[in-house]
Amino acid sequence: MDALLKQVMDDIDSLAAPKGMTPDSTTQLSDGEIASRVSRLQALLETDLGAAQATLAELRSGVADSLLQTLIRDVAEKIDLFEIDEALALLNDLNTQLVGRT
16 A cells, blocks of 8 residues: 555656746755755745745755755655655754755
């Protein structure tokens, strides 16, 4: 059952985001830009899940070719399952990693 659920989630993740949900540019985000979006996403997860999706799409697009891709995907999966506390914990870990890089 878990394998089937994972397959469905992967299929959903592979779908194109609705127009306006992805940034026009597919350039990699800098650590500062990632940190800014992570902070914005943390705040939105506390107040507006719908608006959080746009910021999440920006993050996913901006780290698509980086080592952070897996962590952002994990955050997205937690949000999709409405496991907001877990998503916030992962975002805190990401912030810690970004601070360690500078």
